[in-house]
């Protein structure tokens with residue numbers, strides 16, 4: 683298992699960062715590594731994000747020194763969405779078949795977590811988010827058809843998209859984790875513009891379904907002090923609670939967002955008027 687620790691940053695500090703420093707502190711450049719659990723541990727709400735890609739062998743999610751617990755979910759909960767080929771996740775001996783776009787909420791206390799792919803040619807790619815938990819809620823398999831679909835945006839604003847809420851109070855119980863996937867309609871490039879912050883929750887974005895030369899200009903920073911990070915396919919980025927999180931692609935893309943913090947009220951956002959952006 684690889685785990686890269688990222689410390690929290692003060693906005694006053696972040697505004698002096700060079701491009702390289704912004705990328706070092708906020709961007710996860712490689713999410714999926716074959717036959718590895720590859721994670722980023724953010725001190726922002728102690729959220730963990732990363733990829734699990736079993737190819738030749740099964741891969742296990744285990745405890746480590748950084749978590750200070752005997753097993754990974756001893757004091758945590760987990761959400762995942764498979765963005766690759768079909769596979770299975772085995773939780774304490776119970777097998778969950780995971781087709782592409784299938785999601786899973788795994789409650790605190792599950793000890794043995796094993797990830798597998800059905801074929802090495804088209805391996806499963808499990809994008810995972812985890813947050814500290816205090817109650818063991820039941821594990822729930824969430825197919826995209828069971829996710830709560832919210833239609834937002836329109837062609838005129840180049841942001842027609844569907845937000846599939848996987849880990850969300852309308853779908854399953856969780857302690858603090860929220861997770862979902864936003865799919866842009868063809869020829870729509872903008873997500874989350876007009877933008878917002880929510881000081882009550884942090885967020886992690888993971889961009890994928892992108893061609894080799896497609897880039898997303900991910901927007902971050904305080905509304906009056908914006909920055910951007912140029913992101914390629916299958917990269918993730920931390921959005922602290924004080925930061926906007928929005929993006930525009932040079933071509934079609936999809937993204938998974940995860941949140942943790944004070945509340946689980948998806949609509950609790952502080953909307954930023956366009957004339958406030960700098």
Ligand SMILES: O=C[C@H](O)[C@@H](O)CC(=O)C(=O)O
Pocket residue numbers: 843845864873874875880885927939948951
């Ligand atoms: O607080 C909510 C998050 O920013 C995302 O869910 C936004 C998003 O997926 C979108 O606008 O497409």
Ligand SMILES: [Zn+2]
Pocket residue numbers: 878879880885927951
């Ligand atoms: Zn948000």
